[in-house]
Amino acid sequence: MSLREIHLTVNGEARTATVENRLLLVHCIRENLGLTGTHVGCETSHCGACTIHVEGTPVKSCTMFAVQADGKSITTVEGLAGPDGISPVQEGFWEEHGLQCGFCTPGMMMTATALVRVEEEPSEAEIREAISGNLCRCTGYVNIVRAIQFAHRKIHSPAPVPVMAHEGGE
Amino acid sequence: MIPAAFDYLAPASLDEAIDLLARHGPDAKILSGGMSLIPAMKIRLAEPAVIVDINGIPDFEYLREEGGQLHIGAMTRESAFEQSGLVRHGYPILFETAKVIADPLVRNRATIGGNIAHADPANDHPATMLAVGATIVARGPNGTREIAADDFFNGFFSTALEDGEMVTEIRVPAPTARTGSTYLKFERKVGDYAIAAVAVNLEVDEAGHCTSARIGLTNVSDVPMRARNAESALIGHAVNAKSIEAASREAAAECDPKADLRGPVEYKRDLVRVLAGRAIGRAVARAQGRTH
Ligand SMILES: Cc1cc2nc3c(=O)[nH]c(=O)nc-3n(C[C@H](O)[C@H](O)[C@H](O)COP(=O)(O)OP(=O)(O)OC[C@H]3O[C@@H](n4cnc5c(N)ncnc54)[C@H](O)[C@@H]3O)c2cc1C
Ligand code: FES
Ligand code: FES
Numbered sequence: 001m002s003l004r005e006i007h008l009t010v011n012g013e014a015r016t017a018t019v020e021n022r023l024l025l026v027h028c029i030r031e032n033l034g035l036t037g038t039h040v041g042c043e044t045s046h047c048g049a050c051t052i053h054v055e056g057t058p059v060k061s062c063t064m065f066a067v068q069a070d071g072k073s074i075t076t077v078e079g080l081a082g083p084d085g086i087s088p089v090q091e092g093f094w095e096e097h098g099l100q101c102g103f104c105t106p107g108m109m110m111t112a113t114a115l116v117r118v119e120e121e122p123s124e125a126e127i128r129e130a131i132s133g134n135l136c137r138c139t140g141y142v143n144i145v146r147a148i149q150f151a152h153r154k155i156h157s158p159a160p161v162p163v164m165a166h167e168g169g170e
Numbered sequence: 171m172i173p174a175a176f177d178y179l180a181p182a183s184l185d186e187a188i189d190l191l192a193r194h195g196p197d198a199k200i201l202s203g204g205m206s207l208i209p210a211m212k213i214r215l216a217e218p219a220v221i222v223d224i225n226g227i228p229d230f231e232y233l234r235e236e237g238g239q240l241h242i243g244a245m246t247r248e249s250a251f252e253q254s255g256l257v258r259h260g261y262p263i264l265f266e267t268a269k270v271i272a273d274p275l276v277r278n279r280a281t282i283g284g285n286i287a288h289a290d291p292a293n294d295h296p297a298t299m300l301a302v303g304a305t306i307v308a309r310g311p312n313g314t315r316e317i318a319a320d321d322f323f324n325g326f327f328s329t330a331l332e333d334g335e336m337v338t339e340i341r342v343p344a345p346t347a348r349t350g351s352t353y354l355k356f357e358r359k360v361g362d363y364a365i366a367a368v369a370v371n372l373e374v375d376e377a378g379h380c381t382s383a384r385i386g387l388t389n390v391s392d393v394p395m396r397a398r399n400a401e402s403a404l405i406g407h408a409v410n411a412k413s414i415e416a417a418s419r420e421a422a423a424e425c426d427p428k429a430d431l432r433g434p435v436e437y438k439r440d441l442v443r444v445l446a447g448r449a450i451g452r453a454v455a456r457a458q459g460r461t462h
Contacts, residue, residue, distance in 0.1 A: 002177070020179040021221070022211075042172045045209050048275055057278050063208045064279070067178050068223060083315070113274065132360045133273030 006070040010035070011079030019066045026050040028066035029076060031071035037077040041135070048134030051107035052076050058114045060133070068073030077106035082115060087111045088154040089147070108134045108144060116152045124149075137148045171209035180223045184309065184338065187224055191334045192311045192318070194220045201225070201247060202338055205276050224336070233257060237345065239305075240264075242340040244283025249274065249334030251282075261342060261455070263351035264370060267298040270353070273361040281353070289329045289394070292363040296323055296394030297386030298353055298458035301369035302428035304342045326392040332449040348373045348381075354449040355388065356441055358432055364389045365432045368397075368442045368449040372404065373455040379402040380413075385446065390425035390438055397421040400446060409454045418446035 013094040041049030050062040054077040080087040099105040180189040199218035210216040230245035251268035285295040295353035301321040367388035381405040385397040400421035405411045422443035455461045
């Protein structure tokens with residue numbers, strides 16, 4: 001069994017891990033780096049629960065080897081909040097009730113975070129297409145779409161975001 | 171879901187990659203996007219002793235027009251096709267093909283070189299490459315050679331690539347003013363492989379006659395295939411509802427689908443007929459400048 005030392009930047013911090021070549025990146029993140037926010041849903045490249053950013057691009061971390069991230073900068077859900085608190089995407093999921101069990105949520109928010117960077121407001125169809133690699137068994141996606149719209153407005157519209165009251169809400 | 175152990179090599183240049191492939195022979199596998207290879211390794215369908223990761227080779231992802239052709243670096247990700255204005259406006263069939271492959275997260279990693287070299291009859295690029303008459307550039311220990319898409323796919327998951335050869339570039343002829351092309355896929359659910367898909371690339375002259383046609387079919391035979399009888403039913407004929415119907419019936423007759431979870435043979439054949447009719451109609455409209 002050959003072990004290799006890899007050096008990567010994880011949520012802005014330099015980290016080192018000693019890994020087998022065959023170790024999947026998601027397992028390195030959870031087990032070697034101790035960041036268990038990134039989930040393993042299917043392990044067959046379908047569900048997107050393991051989505052992280054590699055050099056800013058959202059990818060399924062169960063379908064990359066940890067050695068492929070050597071020298072790279074990665075961001076996991078733990079890296080979304082900044083010194084000023086939770087990110088606009090996290091706030092959107094909170095305000096719009098974008099989660100139920102929360103299993104898909106870390107991956108969903110990583111995909112959403114990349115999507116809302118683009119200045120032009122995505123249509124609902126574009127949002128649904130963008131999250132089509134992230135499966136949610138609970139919400140029916142409606143509130144996830146709203147959460148992403150909330151985040152986009154918060155980032156790109158100067159006006160304060162009104163908190164919408166939904167049917168059945170407080 | 172743990173792959174078998176392997177040695178990991180990450181060449182920093184194409185020359186180094188070719189050397190490593192020659193040195194390790196059949197024990198080595200190229201890793202590009204990994205979206206087909208890694209899932210196969212997890213279920214131990216593939217157990218390569220050596221992985222040659224080509225992601226670190228510089229200048230391997232590009233889309234540029236040169237000498238009347240689009241030159242595509244083998245490591246170009248599917249997402250790059252979606253984001254490229256050149257592809258979207260100049261080569262709509264490539265845009266439409268990339269857009270329906272898997273899901274956006276997979277497309278951020280998956281590469282055109284891997285999609286073609288893997289030669290899965292369910293992969294979407296091969297039919298399109300047959301339709302546009304692409305040239306596949308391969309490099310190996312004996313140098314570089316060009317392979318016509320027609321000669322590239324030669325069996326179930328099998329290609330004309332020799333041991334130690336890799337795909338380095340794909341070249342697609344630029345469409346003429348009278349070309350219309352499209353890729354139409356029908357899938358069971360978003361992100362799935364095709365039940366069937368049809369790639370059409372044709373030319374229509376001013377009198378409304380089809381002067382050339384190439385049609386590729388996805389996932390309805392063991393090998394990505396051209397629907398040559400369907401092409402013959404169009405070439406030299408006026409394009410109208412009757413000739414389009416005749417061509418789509420030919421495509422349905424000449425494909426060779428297998429019954430599986432995606433449906434029985436009769437259903438798939440009829441789907442090919444319907445998709446071919448729609449795709450030819452859309453390509454003709456584009457060739458005549460009626461739509462984009
Ligand atoms: C959930 C999911 C859904 C998918 N749905 C679709 C779909 O709808 N349509 C579709 O077309 N595909 C689909 N795919 C497959 C995906 O597009 C693959 O990425 C693609 O088929 C292979 O490209 P890759 O770059 O990932 O290759 P890899 O997985 O890295 O390699 C695939 C094979 O090709 C070889 N290879 C790679 N690059 C080269 C090269 N340059 N020269 C020679 N050999 C090479 C490798 O050694 C390996 O044998 C799906 C994948 C997943 C995970
Ligand atoms: S765990 Fe990676 S896609 Fe499901
Ligand atoms: S909230 Fe439960 S899977 Fe999405």
